[in-house]
Amino acid sequence: xxxxxxxxxLKSHExxxxxxxxxxxGISDHAQKEITDVVFIEPPKVGRQVKQGEACCVxxxxxxxxxxxxxVSGEIVAVNADAVKDPALVNTEAFGKGWLFxxxxxxxxxxxxxxxxxxxxxxxxxxxxxxSH
Amino acid sequence: MSxxxxxxxxxxxxxxxxxxxxxxDFHGWELPVQFESIIKEHEATRRRCGLxxxxxxxxxxxTGPGALAFLQKVNANDIARIGPGKAIYSHLPNxxxxxxxxxxxxxxxxxxxxxxxxxATADKDFAWFQKHARGFDVALENKSDHFGMIAAxxxxxxxxxxxxxPAAFSLPRFGALELELYGQPSFITRTGYTGEDGFEFIVPNxxxxxxxxxxxxxxxxxxxxxxxxxxxxxxxxxxxYLLYGQDLDDNITTYEANYGxxxxxxxxxxxxxxxxxxxxxxxxLRKLTGVKLLxxxxxxxxxxxxxxxxxxxxxxxxxxxxxxQSGIGTGYLDRPDLAPGTKASVVLHGREIxxxxxxxxxxxxxxxxxxxx
Numbered sequence: 001x002x003x004x005x006x007x008x009x010l011k012s013h014e015x016x017x018x019x020x021x022x023x024x025x026g027i028s029d030h031a032q033k034e035i036t037d038v039v040f041i042e043p044p045k046v047g048r049q050v051k052q053g054e055a056c057c058v059x060x061x062x063x064x065x066x067x068x069x070x071x072v073s074g075e076i077v078a079v080n081a082d083a084v085k086d087p088a089l090v091n092t093e094a095f096g097k098g099w100l101f102x103x104x105x106x107x108x109x110x111x112x113x114x115x116x117x118x119x120x121x122x123x124x125x126x127x128x129x130x131x132s133h
Numbered sequence: 134m135s136x137x138x139x140x141x142x143x144x145x146x147x148x149x150x151x152x153x154x155x156x157x158d159f160h161g162w163e164l165p166v167q168f169e170s171i172i173k174e175h176e177a178t179r180r181r182c183g184l185x186x187x188x189x190x191x192x193x194x195x196t197g198p199g200a201l202a203f204l205q206k207v208n209a210n211d212i213a214r215i216g217p218g219k220a221i222y223s224h225l226p227n228x229x230x231x232x233x234x235x236x237x238x239x240x241x242x243x244x245x246x247x248x249x250x251x252x253a254t255a256d257k258d259f260a261w262f263q264k265h266a267r268g269f270d271v272a273l274e275n276k277s278d279h280f281g282m283i284a285a286x287x288x289x290x291x292x293x294x295x296x297x298x299p300a301a302f303s304l305p306r307f308g309a310l311e312l313e314l315y316g317q318p319s320f321i322t323r324t325g326y327t328g329e330d331g332f333e334f335i336v337p338n339x340x341x342x343x344x345x346x347x348x349x350x351x352x353x354x355x356x357x358x359x360x361x362x363x364x365x366x367x368x369x370x371x372x373x374y375l376l377y378g379q380d381l382d383d384n385i386t387t388y389e390a391n392y393g394x395x396x397x398x399x400x401x402x403x404x405x406x407x408x409x410x411x412x413x414x415x416x417x418l419r420k421l422t423g424v425k426l427l428x429x430x431x432x433x434x435x436x437x438x439x440x441x442x443x444x445x446x447x448x449x450x451x452x453x454x455x456x457x458q459s460g461i462g463t464g465y466l467d468r469p470d471l472a473p474g475t476k477a478s479v480v481l482h483g484r485e486i487x488x489x490x491x492x493x494x495x496x497x498x499x500x501x502x503x504x505x506x
Contacts, residue, residue, distance in 0.1 A: 036155075036363065037172040039453045040431050042482075058482065060431040062171045062363060062453050065482070091170070 001096035004029070008071065008111050009120035015095065016071035021108045023072055026099040027059065027090065030124055035061040038090040043079035044101055050076060052110050057100055059090065068100060072110040078102040143188035144281045144341040152359055160253040160378070162189040164362055171363035175455045178327055178368055179498070181356030182287040184348055185365055191255030191277035192335060193262060195246040199270035204238060204246060207265055207404055209387055211397040215240045220309045220322050224395050225258065226405030230386040230412055234258050235377050239309035239322055247309075247320060249282075249335070251377045265404065281341030285348060285357070286331030286368075288500050293352035294321065294332040297344065301332055306501070315340045326365065328372025330500045370450050370461065373423070373494030379434065380421060380449045380463060388412050389465065391421045391493070419446065420469035423493040424477055426460035430486045437480040438464050438488070440471065448479070456496045460486075463493065 002024075007015040013031035017024040032038065040060040050056045050070040057068035079101045083089045090098035105111070115123060140163045149156065154165030164186065167174060177183050195204060204212040210223035220239040224232045234254045239247045250258045259275045266273055285294050295302040301310055304323040311320055317337045325331030336344050348357060366376070375381045375390055386409065387396050396409055424438055432451035437444045451462025462479070471477075473492045478485040 036167055037170050039172075040429050060453075062367065062431070062455075063166075064433070065431065088172075 001093060004095050005117045007095070008114035008116060009123075010069060010071055010114060011123060012067075012069050014068055014071055016111060016114060018072075018105070018108060018111050021074070021105045023074065023103050023105050023108075023111070024099050025068070025071055025101050025103065027068065027094055028120070029094040032091045032094045032098070035059070035063065035066055037062045038087040041084050041087050041090070041100065043084055044076045046076050046079060048076045050074065050103065052113075059087075059100070070103065071114055072103070072105045073107055074103040074105040076101055077104050141189070143186055144338045145186045145188060145345055148342060148345055149186065149359075154359070154361060157362070159189070159362055162252060164189060165359075166363045167361040168359045171361070171367060172455045174358065174360035174364035175367050177356065177358050178287045178329060178360060178364060179456060180288065182285055182289040182293045182352060182358075183327070183360035183364060183368075184293075184345070184352070184357055185284040185286065185360050186281075186345070187284050187333070188281035188341060189252035190282050191250040191252060191258070191275070192280045192282075193248045193250060193255075193259055194274040194276055195248060195262070195271060196244060196274075197269075197271040198244055200244045200246050203266055203269040203271045204248075205401060205403060206269075207262065208236075208238065209396045209403065209405065209409070210238075211400040212238055212240075212246075213400065217242050218309055220307045220324055222395065224387045224392065225261065226387065226403070226409065227383055228405055228408065229384075230388075230405045230408035231383040232377075232381050232385060232387060232390070233261050233383060235375055235381060237322070237324055239320070241309065241311050241320070247335070249333075250277075253378055279337060280335050281338050283334040283336070283341065283345055283348065284325050284327075284331060285334070285352075286325045286327040287329045288498075289355045289357070290325075290329070290331045293348060293355050293357045294334075296351040297347050298334075304332070306330070315343055326372070326374050327368035328374070328494060328496060328501065329368070329498050366450075367452050367455055370452055370463070371454050371456055371494065371496035372498075373463075375421075376450060385465070386412055386417070389417050389419055389421065417469050419465040419467050421449075421463050422446075422466045422468075422471060423491045423495060424448070424462050424464065424479060424488050425457065425491045425495065426479060427487040427489060430460050430479070430481045432460045432462045432479050432481060432486075434462075436462065438462075438466060439478045439480065439485065440466065440468055440475065440490075445471075445477070454495060460488075461491075461495050
């Protein structure tokens with residue numbers, strides 16, 4: 001399992017783990033709790049070029065469908081076949097075995113625009129305070 | 134409904150919060166959609182026992198020498214078929230054959246009945262009853278604010294229920310029992326909306342928390358666990374039960390909803406009888422039809438169902454079925470002739486997913502007979 005503190009985050013709750021130009025993408029533990037049981041993943045095609053912020057993957061829970069946005073631009077180089085087969089992995093290990101896809105970033109510097117863990121935690125707090133519950 | 138309306142809470146609200154329930158707005162009520170996981174709660178109910186807070190539902194008491202005659206007038210089902218200690222599922226038709234609400238009527242004693250109505254329709258139903266009670270020797274009481282309601286559902290629900298109400302153990306399906314629980318006048322019916330054997334406790338608000346906490350604490354060793362509305366919805370859709378306001382309303386008839394068995398045309402006069410009789414003779418133009426996806430995908434209400442290359446209707450209820458492990462849905466299709474097995478497709482995210490027409494219920498519990506509803 002990855003250390004959530006070392007990941008970058010989007011406001012739409014994706015996480016990104018960057019090593020050089022190699023990025024791994026998933027959704028946060030907070031997000032999996034929010035969307036409830038994941039039952040279906042429609043992954044992007046390997047080889048597809050995506051732009052930062054582009055919807056490229058769909059995660060469906062019992063409750064609703066959620067678009068997953070590319071945290072950085074690049075080429076999709078792998079999808080998590082285990083999670084496609086057993087989507088509950090996203091619920092049980094959002095920061096590990098429940099990863100969604102890997103990409104080769106065309107401009108890794110784009111990652112600096114994303115939130116770090118502390119900023120994401122602040123964002124979640126603000127979101128909770130803003131919501132009704 | 135006004136969006137600024139204050140949300141209502143059941144007596145169990147604090148209990149739900151302390152158990153980690155994820156609270157949502159359900160038709161103006163703050164209720165838990167899940168505690169741990171919709172799928173786990175669904176499976177717990179199919180295999181063991183799920184406990185549900187259904188306190189948002191309403192209770193109307195109908196008493197007096199004219200109670201039966203009045204209920205016969207406002208119900209499509211034949212209320213004379215139930216004597217004291219029995220309950221029956223029914224529809225309240227309007228003059229056009231549309232459905233004012235779907236309800237469970239329990240006969241508590243001769244001339245004394247309890248009607249359990251839906252939350253969002255409780256006030257509408259009561260006004261409807263009052264309007265049509267003129268000329269009947271009957272008293273109507275809306276006690277919805279006085280009672281809470283807990284459903285214990287699943288193959289072990291009888292054992293769990295017996296922990297605090299031993300007398301309920303031997304109730305037959307659709308049996309109704311009036312009893313004292315913790316010194317308070319209460320009711321238990323062997324009914325539910327999950328497609329499993331189950332019981333519904335109707336108890337005064339003062340003791341709802343005690344009933345809930347005792348069922349949970351004492352039932353834990355039997356596998357009882359709290360379940361939210363999310364599981365309630367997947368369970369009821371698998372079981373082919375209607376959700377009023379989504380699958381059924383004032384403009385949809387009982388025949389169109391494929392619940393024709395509820396209508397007893399031979400029982401005598403009742404509201405909507407002429408319209409329903411006419412529709413039975415002339416036939417229906419649309420029918421609530423079950424559709425099962427043959428490939429992966431999760432359908433939602435509103436998704437188009439295509440048959441023979443054209444849209445035959447849209448889903449009014451749809452979900453992922455944990456028991457079938459596939460997408461299922463029901464919708465009013467303008468092809469009432471379609472036989473089970475007919476090929477169809479469902480449009481999801483702009484793609485046509487192969488599907489087929491299936492018989493409902495989608496799932497039939499081995500613990501219930503088909504006639505048990």
